[in-house]
Amino acid sequence: MSAKPHVLLLGGTTEANALAQALAEHDIDATYSYAGRTGSPRPQPIAVRVGGFGGVEGLAAYLRRNRITHLVDATHPFAATMSANAVTAAALAGVAHAAFTRPAWQPEVADRWTRVADIAAAVDALAGPSRRVMLALGRMHVDAFADRPQHHYLLRFVDAPDSPPNLPQFSLVVDRGPFGVDADRELLRHHAIDLVVCKNAGGTGASAKLIAARQLGLPVLMIDRPVLPHRLELHGSQDVLRWLGHEASSGTERGV
Numbered sequence: 001m002s003a004k005p006h007v008l009l010l011g012g013t014t015e016a017n018a019l020a021q022a023l024a025e026h027d028i029d030a031t032y033s034y035a036g037r038t039g040s041p042r043p044q045p046i047a048v049r050v051g052g053f054g055g056v057e058g059l060a061a062y063l064r065r066n067r068i069t070h071l072v073d074a075t076h077p078f079a080a081t082m083s084a085n086a087v088t089a090a091a092l093a094g095v096a097h098a099a100f101t102r103p104a105w106q107p108e109v110a111d112r113w114t115r116v117a118d119i120a121a122a123v124d125a126l127a128g129p130s131r132r133v134m135l136a137l138g139r140m141h142v143d144a145f146a147d148r149p150q151h152h153y154l155l156r157f158v159d160a161p162d163s164p165p166n167l168p169q170f171s172l173v174v175d176r177g178p179f180g181v182d183a184d185r186e187l188l189r190h191h192a193i194d195l196v197v198c199k200n201a202g203g204t205g206a207s208a209k210l211i212a213a214r215q216l217g218l219p220v221l222m223i224d225r226p227v228l229p230h231r232l233e234l235h236g237s238q239d240v241l242r243w244l245g246h247e248a249s250s251g252t253e254r255g256v
């Protein structure tokens, strides 16, 4: 009989939230982990912990101390440090590891994407005359765009910043997703945006601006995902439940 699973779920995404719901419904012992980036993260139906672990060693120690049996990394595709640490720490602690992620967005026929490798390449690509740019990257990377002060930036943060962004021309919207297409289309139109800059986050929580840009015929500067270590990747809550040894239909332990 396999040991009863005790899951550490590295969260912060729409998919992590759906999985937390499924784990709660199946009475699977699980803890949801936030980094603590936002002021009031969404409540969860399972136990929650907030804050870093203290690098790989700190996470490995947490896994051992809390007798975690399965580590599910459902962090955002751009949370590259967390994801790399998770693979290494799980191996160190001898804990099963799987990523629960969503496929990258693919351009559709009507899309006007220019793909760049990372934030620095996006900054380089913004050389040239003044534009009105929706910088849909959140708060953590805004300073990099101070090198391109000629543009007017539309910023969207989850929380109001303690101090104004270091940009000469910007409009700031404080809002958390998941976002809607009609609202994002109105936002782009209201601010007369002529370029959207975003990360290839994938999923549904951030795709509204892409669909709105397509409808308005706007170009998009799409930042590709960072390369992550090789790992088991699962794409649905049911796949994770099966991986944990819980058949979704019966909701009971797999037969001995």
Ligand code: 3Y8
Binding pocket: 011, 012, 013, 014, 015, 017, 033, 034, 035, 036, 037, 038, 039, 040, 041, 042, 076, 136, 137, 138, 139, 140, 141, 156, 157, 158, 159, 176, 177, 178, 179, 198, 199, 201, 203, 204, 205, 206, 209
């Ligand atoms: C703290 C947890 C849900 C999950 C919501 C998803 C969808 C909406 C879209 C835009 C893009 C951006 C940003 C974004 C999205 C979901 C999901 C997603 C992008 C919360 C959350 C935490 C964070 C951290 C925050 C980052 C920021 C990034 C805003 C909660 C709401 C831009 C990523 O102020 C800060 O320091 C914010 C930091 C990392 C990226 C950045 O560089 O600023 N997410 N976002 C998580 C933690 O502490 O562990 O507060 O409830 C989660 C979500 N954000 O259904 O409730 O699944 O991706 N998050 C990007 O995609 O580029 C917004 O504006 O269009």
Ligand code: NAP
Binding pocket: 010, 011, 012, 013, 033, 034, 035, 036, 037, 050, 051, 052, 053, 054, 055, 056, 058, 059, 074, 075, 076, 078, 079, 080, 081, 082, 083, 085, 138, 199
């Ligand atoms: P990151 O750069 O990959 O990680 C930096 C450090 O933050 C990690 O080494 C770890 O600290 C801590 N950390 C990150 N995620 C954590 C988690 N879920 N639980 C506990 N500690 C965590 O991470 P990030 O890009 O800042 O993302 C932080 C959080 O925001 C994640 O939950 C992610 O899913 C969410 N998020 C990020 C983005 C994005 O664009 N990056 C978008 C949406 C949501 P220690 O080394 O001390 O353990």
